[in-house]
Amino acid sequence: MAPPRAPAASWYECDEAFIPALHQPAVAIDLALSRGHSLRAMLRGTGMTEDALRAGRLLVSPRQYLALLDNLERLMDAPDTGFLLGQRLLPGQYGVHSQALRGAADLLEALERLVAARALLTPLLAPRLHLDARHACLYWVDACGCGDQRRLLVESAMTAVVAMARALTGRRLPWQFHLAHPQPRHVEQYWVHLGDDLRFDCRMDRIGIAREHLHQPLPDHAALAGPAACAASRAQIAALPGEAGFLDRVHEYLCAHSGLPLNLERVAEAFGTSPATFKRKLHKHGTTFQAQFDAARTHVALHLYEREGLGNEAVAARLSFSDTTNFRRSFRRWTGCAPSELRRLLRGG
Amino acid sequence: MxxxxxxxxxxxxxxxxxxxxxxxxxxxxxxxxxxxxxxxxxxxxxxxxxxxxxxxxxxxxxxxxxxxxxxxxxxxxxxxxxxxxxxxxxxxxxxxxxxxxxxxxxxxxxxxxxxxxxxxxxxxxxxxxxxxxxxxxxxxxxxxxMEKRERLFREHRLFDKLTPLAGAEYLRRQLDLSLRQARAERRPLSLVALDIDDFDAVNRRFGHGEGDALLLALSHLLLLNLRHQDLLCRLAGDRFVVLLPDTGERVAQDIACELEAAVASFAYHTQGQDERLRLRARTAALMAVDEDAETLLRRLNLGLRDERRDTPPAA
Structure with a gap:
């Protein structure tokens, strides 16, 4: 049986230059300049030059943007760097993409537009939206290999969405935060910039909220200009090398087909490449097939537990494990704890 | 100033x-x-x-x-x-x-x-x-x-990068020392947290540079309203914490009210448009019981949240 083909098989890789330097990279640079650091120090080792930046049409790759953020973190040397960056990112000044966010009818539409334009609005860490009858949650997937910068990126991505929601609705919303990393020393930054409902060590980065908050009409809703900006935004995204990062696409595919007995060869075939090329691409993005596969199955398992209320046996069957013991052992290997422990952690018990 | x-x-x-x-x-x-x-x-x-x-x-x-x-x-x-x-x-x-x-x-x-x-x-x-x-x-x-900005020991690496105050890490260490001292001498120790209402709106309307300038001005304003033995730190963002040695809960409440009043009557003018901002602060005051610095800070923070629920959203 041939593996199902990957849908919408376009993606961008970490060394493809498509991010306008005057969008988010400029936000990071402005933050460093406002704290008295020099442009030269910020650009060191990124391969970007001052002249090209000033000329205005420079495009940078995700890897270059990541190097820039690395410089930012090192120069600022403060626990609030990710949060300060996040406050400045969304809705931002990115032409039609920002207009599409600002002109949304409600917060849900704004989040959907954010996800659709993620290649430009959050090129390194891709947000995905999950909805059910009463809940909505936004979780983030590594788009093209962020390595050690993950915590900074998560802090800024969460702050960006929370700040955007606050700016659009004019209210402070009761978000719930799940973070993959253990509680850091600077937890007070999370209290002040995000909120009090925090859970660490959760093996995933996501924020959740009751759905009713997403359907309140927004005061700045632009009934005519909003959809027009959204269409223009979509057209610009479609012209990029890809609408999502390579790892984002891999994660999407693995989650969608988690019930099948997948392996490197079959997934490579679905992505239209040879196993060797696929392996090389994963390596270039700092990961392996096994790591991606485990992360995707953890993700699906938690989703089934939490949102569909399934028990161990049903989840094991959905992930095509022959028996629960086997599944529990694998789950422990993926996450470092038993399913019941992690479920308790996520509930905040 | x-x-x-x-x-x-x-x-x-x-x-x-x-x-x-x-x-x-x-x-x-x-x-x-x-x-x-x-x-x-x-x-x-x-x-x-x-x-x-x-x-x-x-x-x-x-x-x-x-x-x-x-x-x-x-x-x-x-x-x-x-x-x-x-x-x-x-x-x-x-x-x-x-x-x-x-x-x-x-x-x-x-x-x-x-x-x-x-x-x-x-x-x-x-x-x-x-x-x-x-x-x-x-x-x-x-x-x-440096009075009211530094107590007991100096560590320049823990100074805040924006305001002339120490940050959360310095506060933690101070709190550890002060708690031990207070317990040994059987004296009370209190904390006040202060948070500016809708500070994000200042950043959004006037730019982040203006928000930074406001934080700097606020830190000076708060310093002027404290006693010489108190220690003012910036916890994170627009949230400040005052460590009040030798102070019971009642006096801490009074100091919190005074700080709120000082912020409410602060005639701050933005640098760009010279617009007068009307600020409102929210405070929480509590006295340390037998607990460590981390629990105390967490309790103080939750105190601010409860305050927040009581007030209607500033929509």
């Missing part, structure tokens, strides 16, 4: 530029000494050089020069800087001449070389001693200026 501000900025940008004449004078003296030796004596042959002396004396001279540069780089010009740099300059000159006589043999009739080698050393050490005494006085004056 203006004074403290400019003092802070002056100290923030140290450079060698204002000290160029001092360094030039020192190099000139070293050169003159060298020329004098060469004029009066003859170069010693390779065999006559005691390399142990050269390394010992030359190395000491070099290190003294490094100290001098470090001193000049870290201090603005002034009386204390003059004493200390003059002293180090003399010590350097003395060691330099000492090292030179390994390379140049002077005839026995010459006696002034002893004066050049040994004379500047005691003078230099005397100057350094005087300089250190005045430095001590200066340090006490600066510590008085």
């Amino acid at each position: 203006q004074n403290t501000l400019s003092l802070f900025h002056l100290a923030a940008a140290p450079s060698l530029r204002p000290h160029r004449s001092t360094l030039a004078a020192l190099l000139l003296c070293a050169n003159i000494g060298l020329l004098l030796y060469l004029a009066a004596g003859t170069p010693a042959g390779w065999a006559g050089i005691d390399w142990l002396d050269v390394v010992g004396e030359g190395g000491s001279a070099l290190l003294t020069l490094v100290w001098l540069v470090m001193l000049l780089r870290s201090r603005p010009p002034g009386r204390v800087t003059r004493w200390l740099s003059g002293g180090l300059g003399c010590v350097f000159f003395s060691l330099w001449m000492d090292c030179l006589d390994e390379f140049v043999k002077l005839p026995d009739a010459v006696t002034w070389d002893k004066w050049l080698e040994s004379g500047p050393m005691p003078v230099g050490l005397l100057l350094i001693t005087v300089g250190l005494y005045h430095w001590h006085c200066e340090q006490r004056a600066i510590s008085a200026q």
Whole structure:
């Protein structure tokens, strides 16, 4: 049986230059300049030059943007760097993409537009939206290999969405935060910039909220200009090398087909490449097939537990494990704890 | 307030530029000494050089020069800087001449070389001693200026990068010490947290530069409204925490109310549009019971949240 083909098989890789330097990279640079650091120090080792930046049409790759953020973190040397960056990112000044966010009818539409334009609005860490009858949650997937910068990126991505929601609705919303990393020393930054409902060590980065908050009409809703900006935004995204990062696409595919007995060869075939090329691409993005596969199955398992209320046996069957013991052992290997422990952690018990 | 501000900025940008004449004078003296030796004596042959002396004396001279540069780089010009740099300059000159006589043999009739080698050393050490005494006085004056911003110990790496206050990490360590002290002496210890309502709106309307300027102004305002034994820190963002030693919950509540009133009547004008901002602060005050710093901070933070629920959203 041939593996199902990957849908919408376009993606961008970490060394493809498509991010306008005057969008988010400029936000990071402005933050460093406002704290008295020099442009030269910020650009060191990124391969970007001052002249090209000033000329205005420079495009940078995700890897270059990541190097820039690395410089930012090192120069600022403060626990609030990710949060300060996040406050400045969304809705931002990115032409039609920002207009599409600002002109949304409600917060849900704004989040959907954010996800659709993620290649430009959050090129390194891709947000995905999950909805059910009463809940909505936004979780983030590594788009093209962020390595050690993950915590900074998560802090800024969460702050960006929370700040955007606050700016659009004019209210402070009761978000719930799940973070993959253990509680850091600077937890007070999370209290002040995000909120009090925090859970660490959760093996995933996501924020959740009751759905009713997403359907309140927004005061700045632009009934005519909003959809027009959204269409223009979509057209610009479609012209990029890809609408999502390579790892984002891999994660999407693995989650969608988690019930099948997948392996490197079959997934490579679905992505239209040879196993060797696929392996090389994963390596270039700092990961392996096994790591991606485990992360995707953890993700699906938690989703089934939490949102569909399934028990161990049903989840094991959905992930095509022959028996629960086997599944529990694998789950422990993926996450470092038993399913019941992690479920308790996520509930905040 | 203006004074403290400019003092802070002056100290923030140290450079060698204002000290160029001092360094030039020192190099000139070293050169003159060298020329004098060469004029009066003859170069010693390779065999006559005691390399142990050269390394010992030359190395000491070099290190003294490094100290001098470090001193000049870290201090603005002034009386204390003059004493200390003059002293180090003399010590350097003395060691330099000492090292030179390994390379140049002077005839026995010459006696002034002893004066050049040994004379500047005691003078230099005397100057350094005087300089250190005045430095001590200066340090006490600066510590008085740091009142309410620093207690018990100093750690510059824990200072906030934006306001002239210490950050959360410094607060944690202070809190640990103060809790232990309070428990040992059976005295109360209280904390007040203060958070500005809708601070994000300032950033959004006037830009983040304006938000930063407002935080700086607020930190000065809060300092003026505290007692001399209190410690003000910026926890994160627009949230400040005051550590109140020797204070019960009742007095802490009063101080919290005073801070709220001070913020409410603060006539802050934005720098760009010169618009008058109306600010409102929210506070939480509590007294430490038998708990560690982390739990106490968490409880204080939750206190702010409960306050927040009571007030309607500022939509």
